[in-house]
């Protein structure tokens with residue numbers, strides 16, 4: 366799904382989030398494990414202040430294992446509860462219920478000291494478009510879930526999904542905008558396919574990707590496509606066009622087609638598990 370964000374949309378999203386946040390104890394924020402910073406909303410820390418927080422590094426199946434560990438540490442050091450999740454296959458999902466209890470320990474103890482027993486933790490899923498919110502909700506709620514419907518006087522108009530006795534989830538996720546005004550963020554979002562590149566930009570985008578691969582995953586493109594080592598990015602793109610028979614009618618290499626092929630392969634995980642940003646760069 367592609368979202369075009371305008372100031373009006375952002376104000377509306379912020380208002381929705383501010384309204385919903387009053388109803389919940391915990392924000393479960395989804396980010397894309399390939400770009401954990403670029404896929405965060407710039408205002409979420411402010412919007413979710415005073416709430417318990419969990420960050421899920423979703424799509425970890427597409428990201429670099431060693432970088433996944435680094436990112437988990439990075440967010441844990443910032444006092445988030447963190448889990449690596451593959452919402453599509455369900456990996457990492459089982460651990461979430463107990464993590465929610467740990468993240469909301471203070472609230473649960475406060476309830477208990479006031480004599481309130483067994484009040485479920487109320488949680489909301491939040492994140493930018495395409496990080497996997499709907500897939501996660503389906504996976505986490507599973508088939509056993511029941512919608513609890515409106516609760517008069519308390520949560521008018523809201524639908525809650527009862528996960529188990531301890532957790533209820535707001536059924537509509539908080540959809541927030543990315544930090545798209547930053548060019549590097551925009552580039553990374555386009556590389557993972559979260560923002561659509563303009564038709565003519567596929568080649569430029571792919572050349573950036575090839576350069577990144579040369580710098581950080583040397584030899585991987587060569588091994589994937591069976592092409593000789595090539596430092597020049599246009600040379601590499603041309604080599605891939607040739608081995609994959611991407612040709613224009615006149616017979617010359619069709620670089621646009623080859624660029625789309627490489628980018629699609631990357632997004633589908635066919636080139637390997639590749640993370641585009643590291644915590645060390647984040648601290649700079």
Ligand code: G4P
Nearest residue numbers: 423424425426450451452453494495496497498499500501
């Ligand atoms: P959203 O609600 O945040 O907008 O995201 P949504 O759940 O629609 O997921 C966006 C895309 O990401 C979907 O792919 C979904 O299958 C995929 N996805 C979600 N979680 C994971 C994950 O952990 N790993 C991987 N590899 N993919 C994930 P799609 O191409 O739009 O649809 P589909 O063809 O997969 O159904």
